[in-house]
Amino acid sequence: xxxTPLIGDFSPAPDRGLSxxxxxxxxxxxxxxxxxxxxxxxxxxxxxxSLWHGDHDLQGVDAVIIPGGFSYGDYLRAGAISRFAPLMxxxxxxxxxxxxVLGICNGFQVLTEAHLLPGSMIKNNHLHFxxxxxxxxxxxxxxxxxxxxxxxxxxxxPLKNQDGQYVADEKTLDELEGEGRVAFRYVGTNPxxxxxxxxxxTNAAGNVVGLMPHPEHxxxxxxxxxxxxxxxxxxxxxxxxxxxxxxxxxxIVAGAK
Amino acid sequence: xxxxxxxxxxxxxxxxxxxxxxxGALRRLGQTGFGEVRQGKRFELTVEGEVTEEILEQARHAxxxxxSNPVIEDVTRVEVIVDATIGAGE
Numbered sequence: 001x002x003x004t005p006l007i008g009d010f011s012p013a014p015d016r017g018l019s020x021x022x023x024x025x026x027x028x029x030x031x032x033x034x035x036x037x038x039x040x041x042x043x044x045x046x047x048x049x050s051l052w053h054g055d056h057d058l059q060g061v062d063a064v065i066i067p068g069g070f071s072y073g074d075y076l077r078a079g080a081i082s083r084f085a086p087l088m089x090x091x092x093x094x095x096x097x098x099x100x101v102l103g104i105c106n107g108f109q110v111l112t113e114a115h116l117l118p119g120s121m122i123k124n125n126h127l128h129f130x131x132x133x134x135x136x137x138x139x140x141x142x143x144x145x146x147x148x149x150x151x152x153x154x155x156x157x158p159l160k161n162q163d164g165q166y167v168a169d170e171k172t173l174d175e176l177e178g179e180g181r182v183a184f185r186y187v188g189t190n191p192x193x194x195x196x197x198x199x200x201x202t203n204a205a206g207n208v209v210g211l212m213p214h215p216e217h218x219x220x221x222x223x224x225x226x227x228x229x230x231x232x233x234x235x236x237x238x239x240x241x242x243x244x245x246x247x248x249x250x251x252i253v254a255g256a257k
Numbered sequence: 258x259x260x261x262x263x264x265x266x267x268x269x270x271x272x273x274x275x276x277x278x279x280x281g282a283l284r285r286l287g288q289t290g291f292g293e294v295r296q297g298k299r300f301e302l303t304v305e306g307e308v309t310e311e312i313l314e315q316a317r318h319a320x321x322x323x324x325s326n327p328v329i330e331d332v333t334r335v336e337v338i339v340d341a342t343i344g345a346g347e
Contacts, residue, residue: 077326084323113326120328122267123274167271167329193272 018045021252024061032069044245066107079109100144108210119168125193133225134159148243155240166194215241264334266297
């Protein structure tokens with residue numbers, strides 16, 4: 001698919017030899033960020049495949065992204081109805097078999113409702129919808145979606161949600177901490193009251209990752225945050241989120257060799 | 258037609274912002290007789306025909322899987338009610 005830049009100069013992804021990696025992006029009714037997620041996959045050098053929630057076929061993709069939005073209008077609970085969509089049976093089975101799966105924002109909520117990741121998200125503790133550029137620390141750089149970063153590396157990506165407060169019981173939180181399964185942590189002020197400043201977590205195998213902030217919105221100069229973790233950048237030039245997508249593409253290509 | 262009522266409440270330790278907002282509104286309205294407000298959900302499942310133990314068991318299963326999330330919510334009631342009481346309070 002050809003890309004049209006809205007502002008600035010569009011640079012197609014450098015040839016990293018990753019175009020053979022096919023990443024599925026699931027669309028539910030009410031999903032918002034599927035096109036951004038697909039674009040992020042292409043900007044990272046991979047091939048994006050659109051998946052429809054009502055299908056029963058993963059089309060042989062090498063990884064799956066469940067993007068952000070308000071699937072089913074957040075009716076009942078965020079992610080609660082999407083979790084029972086026909087395609088989710090395939091996603092859950094494949095995830096248990098090791099397929100890399102990333103849930104962003106509403107996608108993270110879907111993954112917790114599907115019990116692929118522990119805990120749940122409730123309303124932000126200050127009750128407001130929040131939209132801002134958020135600094136995160138990559139705590140676990142060994143997952144399928146974070147290997148392009150160094151452990152402890154900081155990134156800045158947008159955060160935008162209403163139900164972003166991560167909660168779990170103390171035992172679960174202790175397990176996550178003890179097993180190194182906190183993938184991303186908020187740096188600076190905690191934006192929503194999440195337990196232990198948790199922004200994202202991984203399953204034990206490291207193939208399933210969920211996070212509330214949006215790395216796919218920080219992958220293209222001109223459309224990202226005004227800051228990179230390294231400091232100010234040119235107007236909306238932050239691309240700290242790109243590493244998430246390059247991580248999984250490299251892992252797929254390495255596995256195929 | 259009989260219905261099965263399922264009540265779901267946020268767990269006591271879970272912040273309930275909607276309940277808090279309602280409590281604040283009550284105070285602003287001068288209704289100061291209440292302390293905390295907790296807001297839950299009530300589902301009414303209509304049953305075609307008789308409510309058998311099997312159907313009730315299905316309702317309990319639905320309450321524990323789709324209708325509630327055990328991480329943050331408790332199912333506080335799964336009960337059959339007769340039509341006359343619907344919407345009129347029990």
